Amino acid sequence: MILFPVKRICRKVQFFYQFMSLSSSSSVVQSLDMSEENNPHFPDYGELRTKMQNLANSGSIGKALQVFHLMRNVSGKPTIYDYNSLINCYLKSKNVSLHDLCGLYFEMKRVELYPNASTFNTFLKGLSLLDESKVALSVTVEMCNYGFTPSFSCLSNLLKKCLDSMELVDALKVFDIMLELNFIPTEPKVILLINSLSRCGMTRKACFVFFKLLEKGEFQSPYVHNPILWSLCKSDQMSCALAFFCSLKKKGLVHNVCSYTALVYGFGKKGLFEEASRCLNIMKADGDCYPNVKTYTTIVKCLCDGGRIKEALRLLGEMEKKGFEPDIVTYNIILRALSHKNMVLEIYELYHTIYEKGLSPDRYTATAFSGLLKRGNIGIAHNLLRDIVLSDSDVDVAVYNVYLHCLFRAREFNESLFMISCMEKDGIKPNNITFNTILKAICEEKTVDKALEFFERVEWPGKRPDVVSFNTILSAACKRGDSIMVQTVLNLMEDEGVKLNVVGFTCLMQYFCNIGNVNDCLKLFEHMICYGPRPSMVTVNTLMVILCKNRELGAAYEVFSSLKSYGLSPDARTYDILIRAAMNERNHFLVTELQRKFTVKE
DNA sequence: ATAGGGTTAG
Known part of the structure; x- marks a missing residue:
């Protein structure tokens, strides 16, 4: 009996284990119908074969298998051809199941039949019908271990199935097998593979696939490499993106508008608009392609995200003038x-x-x-x-x-x-954001207890309430200075394994301020600076308000001056808080100074 | 076939 490949596959496919434990008691395998043996007219091989095929065709796999075993009474039978025919007929029946298919597979091992290529192909055909790409991959690997070569169409089909079910690791394995056999997947499948890998943060794997194919001189279209380029630009890896972009160009590959737009996006996201606009020029000069509405919209979006709305509006006007209708x-x-x-x-x-x-x-x-x-x-x-x-x-x-x-x-x-009833009627499922929105409303309109009640009663669409849900209640409790409720929420978070984030910390700072404990409030801020979570601009603004309220304008201004060292930059609210405080203290010099700084920034 | 858009908490 050939053990090693079977063992390897069993480990991979849990279902096989399940079947093996079943098979010892399974009626399919053991309780053969003995009545035939007592029959004085013992059917010959041809009759048995026909009978087996008819039974398998009608989906009675247990009975078909019994007949298959009866063939043992004929010397040299059953052969692998009988066995292949059995599976083939079974696949033609309407009720093919994974359970029966696996059962047949193990039966082959049990009776020590040596499979041929057609055995594997038949199995793969069945597994493909059942959309069982994981099992199909294991069978494919075993097929290779036996020294048989899966066909191109079989592997291509399996690759597609893996991609459709987003089993990307499996898809990569299929890709490896294909390349090993010198089979090149078709372009649509390659694009789908690279695109899926890039979108799932597996950009390195996508690159691997791409360069492997490039080595073979295949797929030089930008549709193949653009997903990688975009993925790099989206994940702030601009130097990688540029290196990738240039290396392809050097190799003589062509970029299109979409490729250049990726670079524009990457630069714009970082606020590097000069570089972005240089991309537009390069694009025309040596790419012989022109920016389109999507390219310009990308810049508009980046300007908006950077708070540069006036420039965004200007660009919008330019688009209209240039005939790129927004x-x-x-x-x-x-x-x-x-x-x-x-x-x-x-x-x-x-x-x-x-x-x-x-x-x-x-x-x-x-x-x-x-x-x-x-x-x-x-x-x-x-x-x-x-x-x-x-x-x-x-x-x-x-x-x-x-x-x-x-x-x-x-x-x-x-x-x-x-509206909630409309939502139900339209078949639109609420998500965590819906529930958190309702939770907030309850906090505002009713008591925090009521919110907590809703919190525990509602069936959360995700697995559990998320950090926003907890923060919503925490925030309400902090605003009211409700110590017991604050403690309750913190305990709940610990039970659920949800960590306090920057928002939760900021709420707690607000809480200490509300109960008149400025000292603990400052300690909390210091803790954030030393150990995280990193304070955001909202955190700092909260701190400023607290300091100014306590007539510590000097300290607030110090924080303001050291913002850069925290990697933060003041916003309109920061200036507003400080200018108001300076006015209150009649510090006209500071008011003018701050107003000047704010105008320069804007 | 590749590209640009949104919602909840501080």
């Missing part, structure tokens, strides 16, 4: 930025333009207004949102979440209940 994506990005800056007039103007151009707002337009809610512009946000929610049938959970948030802020509780 689309709804471009407008949504700008609307979102305007909404975060509370630029209501500009929002209405842009909204009007969108309609004028015959574009229609979509789900992203709706969510773009969430900034208005944060800024307290509830009524305006409500009007804009209602329009879209009522007109657009294509709303999703994010739109509902923003709309719910808006209704809660507007204290429209009846309408919010109605």
Whole structure:
């Protein structure tokens, strides 16, 4: 009996183990129907074979196997051909199951039949029908171990199945086997493989695949390498991205607009707009390709994210002039930025333009207004949102979440209940964000106890409440200076293994300030500086407010001056806090100084 | 076939 490959595969496929433990007592294998043996007319081999095939064809695999065993009474039978025929007929029946297929596989081992190539191919055909790519991979490996070569189409098919089920490690193994056999996967599959790997953070593996194929002189189209380039630019690996980009160029490969847009994205994300614009020039000069709406929109988005809304608006105007008509994506990005800056007039103007151009707002337009809610512009946000929610049938959970948030802020509780029922009716499943939004509303409108009650009652869509859920309640407890509740939430977090993050720390600083314990508040901040989590600008602003409240303007200014060393830069709120405090203390010199600094920054 | 967009907590 050939043991080694079987052992290896058993380890890989747990199901096989399950079957092995079953098989000793299984009726399929052991309880042979002995009645035939007592029959004075013993059927000959041909009859047995036909009978076995008919039974297998109709899906009666147990009975077919019994007949198969009866063939042993004929010398030299059954052969592997009988066995292959058995599986083949079984696969033609309507009720093929993995369990039976594995059972057949082990039966082959048990009776020490030596499989041939067709045995494996038949199994693989069945496993492919069952979409069992993991088992199919094990069988493929075993097939190779036996010295048989799987066909190109078989491997190609398996690669596709692995990719469809996002089993990327398996897909890579199939790719390895293919390359070993000198089989080159087709271009669509290569693109899918590289794309999936890149998107899942397996960029190095994607590169490996790409360069392996390049060695063989295959796939020089930018569709193959762009996913890698994008992945590098998105994960802030610009030097790698550039090296990759240039090395391909040196090798004579061609880049297209999408390749250059990736670089523009990477630079823009870091605020390096000069470099980004240099990419645009290089693109025209030696790439012989031209930026398009997506390229410009990428820059618009980066400008918005960097708070440079005026420049973004200027670029928007330039796009229109140059004939790169902005689309709804471009407008949504700008609307979102305007909404975060509370630029209501500009929002209405842009909204009007969108309609004028015959574009229609979509789900992203709706969510773009969430900034208005944060800024307290509830009524305006409500009007804009209602329009879209009522007109657009294509709303999703994010739109509902923003709309719910808006209704809660507007204290429209009846309408919010109605919206929740609409959500159910539309078959849109609430997510953690939905529940956290509701949780916040309960905290604000009712007691923290009520929130905790909801917290424990609700069936969370993810596995558990997340760190935002905990912070929502923690924040409410901290705002009220409710020590017992703060302790309760901290205990709960520990039980659930959820670590305090920068938001939780900031809440606690607020708490110590509220109960008049500025000392512990400062200690908390120091702890963050020394051991993390790294303070954010919100943390620092909170600290500034606390210091200024306690008439420690000097200390606040010191923190302000050392912001750079923490890798932070002050925002509009920082200046506002300090300028107000300086005014209160009638420190006119500081007021002027701060105003000057703020203007230069803007 | 590759590229640009959104929602919750401080």
